[in-house]
Amino acid sequence: MSVDLRALRRDIRSRRAALTPAFRIAAAQQVAARLSSLASMPASGYVAGYWAVDGEIPLLSWQTSLGSDRIYCLPVLGDDDRLRFAPWRSGDALVSNRFGIPEPDVEPTSLLDASALAAIVMPLVAFDANGNRIGMGGGWYDRTLAGVRDRQPRPLLVGAAYELQRVDAIAPAAWDVPLDAVCTESSVYIAPTAE
Numbered sequence: 505m506s507v508d509l510r511a512l513r514r515d516i517r518s519r520r521a522a523l524t525p526a527f528r529i530a531a532a533q534q535v536a537a538r539l540s541s542l543a544s545m546p547a548s549g550y551v552a553g554y555w556a557v558d559g560e561i562p563l564l565s566w567q568t569s570l571g572s573d574r575i576y577c578l579p580v581l582g583d584d585d586r587l588r589f590a591p592w593r594s595g596d597a598l599v600s601n602r603f604g605i606p607e608p609d610v611e612p613t614s615l616l617d618a619s620a621l622a623a624i625v626m627p628l629v630a631f632d633a634n635g636n637r638i639g640m641g642g643g644w645y646d647r648t649l650a651g652v653r654d655r656q657p658r659p660l661l662v663g664a665a666y667e668l669q670r671v672d673a674i675a676p677a678a679w680d681v682p683l684d685a686v687c688t689e690s691s692v693y694i695a696p697t698a699e
């Protein structure tokens with residue numbers, strides 16, 4: 505990984521960490537509204553979010569707006585370095601993973617593959633207007649999505665971020681799976697390939 509990329513991640517993460525609680529809550533509601541109004545957002549099926557850490561946009565507002573036809577799921581780290589997904593409702597048991605992030609405490613046999621999902625809302629560190637994404641650097645989402653990127657149907661891939669996480673242009677690596685859209689507190693960016 506280049507030094508530039510490491511510095512970019514550090515810079516954006518520290519500016520994101522400095523946002524005020526009032527701004528975060530308002531932004532989470534705006535992002536939830538934008539996610540819901542995406543024309544391509546499926547009206548039913550399994551939809552994945554994430555448990556916000558490190559100043560990421562919380563998705564509780566979106567989770568509570570899903571209704572009964574969409575089942576909210578959280579990512580679970582797999583032994584094969586890929587993510588699986590498990591339905592989760594407020595109150596269901598959680599266990600901390602190796603990064604200290606809570607994940608549903610379920611039997612491995614009840615985990616869902618990415619291919620079973622209708623949509624995946626992803627955390628990110630940086631994005632550009634074309635849907636290129638830089639994450640925490642573990643490659644988790646890219647490995648997870650490698651098997652579905654060229655399949656149809658495949659889950660809708662949407663990033664959730666603060667506007668301050670947008671950068672001019674990200675040169676994607678060969679393994680990077682572009683997002684269909686990114687929602688921020690003030691805009692929706694639809695990737696050219698998803699139009």
Ligand SMILES: Nc1nc2c(c(=O)[nH]1)N(C=O)[C@@H](CNc1ccc(C(=O)N[C@@H](CCC(=O)O)C(=O)O)cc1)CN2
Nearest residue numbers: 554555556557560579603605627639640642643644645
């Ligand atoms: N909320 C959330 N959940 C997520 C992700 C994420 O980015 N955000 N992931 C997205 O991939 C996966 C987990 N991947 C992660 C990769 C690195 C770190 C992290 O905190 N790294 C530390 C240093 C490494 C360490 O402590 O071992 C760091 O960068 O400071 C966290 C999660 C799945 N779940």
Ligand SMILES: Nc1ncnc2c1ncn2[C@@H]1O[C@H](COP(=O)(O)OP(=O)(O)OP(=O)(O)O)[C@@H](O)[C@H]1O
Nearest residue numbers: 637638639640641642643644645646647650677679
């Ligand atoms: N499809 C893949 N197959 C094998 N290795 C991969 C694949 N995708 C990513 N990786 C590995 O993951 C590493 C980290 O990738 P990258 O920096 O793009 O992660 P990221 O998107 O920032 O992280 P995350 O998805 O966890 O938020 C890469 O150096 C690469 O070795």
